Amino acid sequence: MRITMIGTGYVGLVSGACFSDFGHDVICVDKDVRKIEALEKGVMPIYEPGLDALVESNVRAGRLSFTTDLAPAVADADAVFIAVGTPSRRGDGHADLSYVFAATREIAAAVTKPTVIVTKSTVPVGTGDEVERILREVQPDITTYVVSNPEFLREGAAIEDFKRPDRIVVGTDEEAARAVMQEIYRPLYLNQAPLLFTGRRTSELIKYAANAFLATKITFINEMADLCEMVGADVKDVSRGIGLDNRIGSKFLHAGPGYGGSCFPKDTLALLKTAEDFQSPVRIVEAVVQVNDARKRAMGRKVIKAMGGDARGKTVAVLGLTFKPNTDDMRDAPAIAVIQALQDAGAVVRAYDPEGVEQARPLLSNVDFVANAYEAADGADALVIVTEWDEFRALDLKRLAGILTSPILVDLRNIYPPEEVSRAGLSYHGIGRASVA
Structure with missing residues (x-):
């Protein structure tokens, strides 16, 4: 599968590296030029045991790459994961979804074929509905499927958690999206990881x-x-x-x-x-x-x-x-x-x-x-x-x-x-x- 990961923070980088280690082709996108340049040199923006070696081996194998150019990375993807930050908003404590919605608008402008859009960021209930509305508003002529796929990674043990999860939660009612998500996570079936669709x-x-x-x-x-x-x-x-x-x-x-x-x-x-x-x-x-x-x-x-x-x-x-x-x-x-x-x-x-x-x-x-x-x-x-x-x-x-x-x-x-x-x-x-x- 061709996967594009929007955001190279903790969740995006670990998820992208692990997906590529499963054999998928993964492009990680970030607006931070210095971060992308550092990643291309093998310098990690965070400390996570084993992450540097995992990234290096998959970059060398040609399955993992990094870019600041979102449009071509999205155009060819089977699934686009949104893994940007959702910090507490100053003043009222609500999750700040501005990065999620900004990424959604850029994705909508770049899709060229039916694509599964996956929210990996931690977002409040109903965020997927707004992501879907933005996609249809910006790009009404191309079918997109919005899926929720929350992460359950413990810092310090994230790679192990990703590869041997207690469960994988996927929120979608669309059969086409379900099939794509099953294929993405198919390598984990050998570990008998429960794939919970909701x-x-x-x-x-x-x-x-x-x-x-x-x-x-x-x-x-x-x-x-x-x-x-x-x-x-x-x-x-x-x-x-x-x-x-x-x-x-x-x-x-x-x-x-x-x-x-x-x-x-x-x-x-x-x-x-x-x-x-x-x-x-x-x-x-x-x-x-x-x-x-x-x-x-x-x-x-x-x-x-x-x-x-x-x-x-x-x-x-x-x-x-x-x-x-x-x-x-x-x-x-x-x-x-x-x-x-x-x-x-x-x-x-x-x-x-x-x-x-x-x-x-x-x-x-x-x-x-x-x-x-x-x-x-x-x-x-x-x-x-x-x-x-x-x-x-x-x-x-x-x-x-x-x-x-x-x-x-x-x-x-x-x-x-x-x-x-x-x-x-x-x-x-x-x-x-x-x-x-």
Whole structure:
């Protein structure tokens, strides 16, 4: 199949590379000339494990290419995927669909034959209807089929998720479009990936409902962690105890500093706005958003409390800046709110992250970015683990105890057993469990 991917951001680039790896001919289109030039040289605009090698091998094989010229790429395509950004709109929190609609108008002007137009971007319910209206308005003489095909990729594991998905959701009532989508995803049949066909509006809502539910699980266990601290229970055991129930499941039940990233914050907010528009409020999701927003800054206060309640003039070492490991994504990362709370209390912050420093620089001022965990800890009054990168899982605790001015470890991801930290000479402060001096 001939596939054109509009947008070379996280979703577009990963999807385009994976489709080409299936054997399809893929052209990725982007208006950013520098980004396209970099991709042609093998330089990735994002950090995603294995993506550079996947792109390089498929470019070399002639199945994957990049261009800024949309019209010829669309004219010859069997399917055109729209994978542009839909950030939260300033002022009201609605998803900003201006990029989707602008791409639709350009596609409509460029199609030369019956074509399937696939919305891969995360969009509110009813967006496909407007995309269809624009296509018919701009190009009434050529048949186009508008399909919803939401992505369910986890940053840091996106290639694996694309190639071995839990499910593939396709929203269309058109048989011709269904046949094209079946052919595009046919290589995944060997993995027995369920191909779920629904109505277009249903497909659009599935994406938001899935992310809102996962955000709810995270927020629920975080509130249970707070309760555990008050009653003397251990949230890791609570999480395991409820997660072993097949009706609940163990995933997304790890207590921490709150969710961030490119999806959960904007998607829960967009779902709230959609619910308001249709006068069908989703009170649970409202609470999830409010609790999560408050939690991030509360983690800064937790660090200050571990330091005796006074951070003024003290140095805090922060390990991990990105919202999760194996990505360089700083969007709504909990570390931002934690660091700002510490700075507001008068602390000096020294930070290290394996991949996210360059993305963090414009977002965080007056932070001393260093080259490794031990440089961050040297002479600091407390060490805080915010993101659970693998290299933070087996730190030399005795060495840390020796180089910290005050031997305080605040583990916001519950990586370490408290007793192990205590034996090394550090006081331990985790999430939802007892502190150990």
